[in-house]
Amino acid sequence: MLLRKHWHSSMELHLSNSSLVVELLDDDGDVRTRIDFGALSLNQNVARYLRDAFINEFSHNSLETKRQNWRALRKLSLCISGQGWADGEFLPVDTLVRLNGWLASQNLKETTRRPLYNVCKIALQWCERNTDLFRGQALKLPRLRTVQQQKELTKPLAEDVVKTVLKHCYQEIDLIQSRISAGHRLLQGGWANKEEERVGQLLKELLQIGNGVIPNQKVVNRSGNSLSRRVNEAGGHAALSRQLFPGPEDIFPFYLAILIQTAGNPFSIRQLERNCVRPHPINEDRKSIVWVKRRSHAEQKADFNVARVRAAPSLVMQLNMLTEPLLAHMAAKEKNLLFVAKGKPGTSVPCMQLLHVMLDAFIEKHGLPDFDFKQFRKTSAVFHSEQSGDLLVAKKKLNHRSAKTTASYVETLDSVEKGNELIARYQGQLYELCQEKQPKKSTARNRAESNTQFSTVFGFDCRDPYAGIAPNSSKGAMCKNFYHCATCPGAIVVIDDLAIVARLLKSLEALKRHESRWTVAGWAARFDAAYRPTMEIIERDLLSKVSPTVLEAAKNIVVPNIPFLE
Numbered sequence: 001m002l003l004r005k006h007w008h009s010s011m012e013l014h015l016s017n018s019s020l021v022v023e024l025l026d027d028d029g030d031v032r033t034r035i036d037f038g039a040l041s042l043n044q045n046v047a048r049y050l051r052d053a054f055i056n057e058f059s060h061n062s063l064e065t066k067r068q069n070w071r072a073l074r075k076l077s078l079c080i081s082g083q084g085w086a087d088g089e090f091l092p093v094d095t096l097v098r099l100n101g102w103l104a105s106q107n108l109k110e111t112t113r114r115p116l117y118n119v120c121k122i123a124l125q126w127c128e129r130n131t132d133l134f135r136g137q138a139l140k141l142p143r144l145r146t147v148q149q150q151k152e153l154t155k156p157l158a159e160d161v162v163k164t165v166l167k168h169c170y171q172e173i174d175l176i177q178s179r180i181s182a183g184h185r186l187l188q189g190g191w192a193n194k195e196e197e198r199v200g201q202l203l204k205e206l207l208q209i210g211n212g213v214i215p216n217q218k219v220v221n222r223s224g225n226s227l228s229r230r231v232n233e234a235g236g237h238a239a240l241s242r243q244l245f246p247g248p249e250d251i252f253p254f255y256l257a258i259l260i261q262t263a264g265n266p267f268s269i270r271q272l273e274r275n276c277v278r279p280h281p282i283n284e285d286r287k288s289i290v291w292v293k294r295r296s297h298a299e300q301k302a303d304f305n306v307a308r309v310r311a312a313p314s315l316v317m318q319l320n321m322l323t324e325p326l327l328a329h330m331a332a333k334e335k336n337l338l339f340v341a342k343g344k345p346g347t348s349v350p351c352m353q354l355l356h357v358m359l360d361a362f363i364e365k366h367g368l369p370d371f372d373f374k375q376f377r378k379t380s381a382v383f384h385s386e387q388s389g390d391l392l393v394a395k396k397k398l399n400h401r402s403a404k405t406t407a408s409y410v411e412t413l414d415s416v417e418k419g420n421e422l423i424a425r426y427q428g429q430l431y432e433l434c435q436e437k438q439p440k441k442s443t444a445r446n447r448a449e450s451n452t453q454f455s456t457v458f459g460f461d462c463r464d465p466y467a468g469i470a471p472n473s474s475k476g477a478m479c480k481n482f483y484h485c486a487t488c489p490g491a492i493v494v495i496d497d498l499a500i501v502a503r504l505l506k507s508l509e510a511l512k513r514h515e516s517r518w519t520v521a522g523w524a525a526r527f528d529a530a531y532r533p534t535m536e537i538i539e540r541d542l543l544s545k546v547s548p549t550v551l552e553a554a555k556n557i558v559v560p561n562i563p564f565l566e
Contacts, residue, residue, distance in 0.1 A: 020047055022055065024063060032063060035070045040077040045089045049131045050076075053123040056130075064267070064352055072119035075103070093137045096121055100142040156379040157371055162260060168366045169257040170310055173318070176250045180322060183243030199234050199243075206231075206240065213329050213342065214241040245342035246322050248350045252358045254319045255339055258289075259373060261312040262302040263380035263397055266373035268293045270349065272338040274320055277313045282524050287313040293399075300399035303525065381409035392533035501546055501554035504538050511535040 020038035023031045037051040038044065050073055058069045079102040080086050080095070092098075099120055103113045121141075127133040186200035187207075206214050209223055217237050221228050231237055242250065259269045272291050280286040280303060289312050290301045304311040316338060323340050330340055330347045339349050350358070355373070363370060377398065385394040385406075395406040494500055511531055518527040543551070 020051055024066060041081040041086050042077055043087055043089050049127045049133050050123060053126040057122050057126050069119050072116045075116050076120045090135055091133055093134050094140045096124060097140055097142040154375060154378050156382040157375055161369060162379060166257055166260060169253040172253040202230055202234055241342055245326055248341045248343050248354060251339050251341040254315055258312045258315055260376045262289055263377050265293060273336045274338050277316050283522050289313060378409050381406060385410045390533045393529060496550055498554050498557055501550055502557035502559045504543055505554055506559050508538050
């Protein structure tokens with residue numbers, strides 16, 4: 001029964017006063033989620049008020065956020081039941097005070113507890129303004145602690161943990177492939193014994209009844225001919241279905257492996273399309289996986305070597321083959337999606353809540369340390385930044401527009417402490433320099449005379465090449481990471497020094513010449529990894545800040561040629 005539509009929401013709502021059910025619909029009018037406020041352990045009057053609050057306050061949110069809001073209101077229901085006043089038609093004015101104390105007793109993290117409380121607060125304040133749920137009295141708010149807590153940083157996973165997770169994903173994928181291949185062999189008459197023949201004939205009968213898919217249990221039960229008994233003897237409805245079609249549990253290892261390899265956002269990767277694999281524009285030995293991050297409306301991609309059997313493009317093609325038989329039974333809006341599965345409700349993409357449930361089961365099954373989907377994105381950022389010694393390499397991997405965003409991913413407690421130490425040290429040096437009575441004027445000549453050993457290939461000067469500041473360098477040993485100077489905190493660039501600006505111009509010219517040569521040779525990715533970050537910093541962040549007068553003067557200065565770059 002359609003009672004009301006909320007056009008301000010991207011998801012329309014079906015409401016039923018009799019059952020207190022709210023149905024979330026997609027743009028095609030299909031029901032994606034049913035939430036029943038009547039099933040809460042509450043008086044029907046209270047449940048109806050909370051339903052109305054949910055509709056009016058949260059209708060504009062995304063589907064996943066609505067589901068989270070619903071889970072928060074279920075927590076409120078548990079709290080009210082635990083307080084012993086679930087049967088009353090009204091709630092006490094200190095409900096939020098009691099809720100805050102109850103949540104604190106549930107051993108929840110602050111990052112989990114606070115959003116739950118906030119959702120309930122919004123819903124109850126709506127009820128205060130628009131209903132008599134509190135008998136017209138003002139709702140009391142708890143005195144929350146305002147002490148500034150230290151920011152809880154998401155921890156990156158260790159490299160061996162990621163490798164172990166991938167190993168188990170690949171093992172499960174092999175078992176899934178083997179099981180479904182065996183099921184199709186039985187369907188085609190490749191029986192090795194009487195038992196396999198019996199199962200093969202049963203699969204044919206089920207597909208005929210289900211018009212190409214294994215029918216649900218209700219259809220099996222009313223089909224007669226002892227079909228229900230034979231299905232149970234063959235392992236059950238779910239087991240027979242998974243012999244031919246991948247279920248949500250079979251989709252999960254593909255999703256997890258592709259998520260890790262692409263370092264994408266978990267929500268965006270869940271929406272990968274079947275045709276997400278694209279040829280590389282230059283290198284034939286590489287392919288790209290392309291997806292859209294809906295929140296920023298930006299296309300993102302990750303490149304892979306096609307020679308790797310377990311690379312994400314190979315996994316995508318393998319999964320496409322497994323789910324091909326399901327295409328005829330999918331809704332039109334999901335025919336182009338990759339992670340579709342044959343579940344109990346039908347063929348669809350598993351929701352994020354189900355993916356998290358399967359993640360918990362995966363961790364427990366393989367005895368892995370606890371982790372979350374979002375940790376892999378941070379792990380990839382930290383790994384690429386540390387291995388290359390360049391933040392811009394991690395920026396490219398994560399498809400960020402700004403390096404500042406990438407910096408927030410690679411930030412760890414260790415890096416924060418090291419950064420604070422560097423800032424304190426250089427602030428002290430700057431203070432000492434300012435206190436000098438007659439500081440020496442910096443010129444190209446005295447700089448060259450005093451710091452010849454500190455000059456780097458691309459025109460930077462180094463504060464101390466023995467400090468061990470650059471990644472992969474050691475304190476007390478000469479730093480050899482000459483192409484990392486652009487991102488090293490020890491680099492010194494005086495943009496009004498003609499000698500340095502001339503060297504930068506010469507470096508930019510050499511790098512662009514080098515880029516053209518390597519692109520023609522098919523080594524563009526190698527250039528991107530080794531030299532592009534330095535070239536972009538020289539052109540975008542340094543030379544763009546040099547005055548036109550200094551630039552013109554620097555062009556007339558003769559500087560040594562940049563050595564041949566390998």
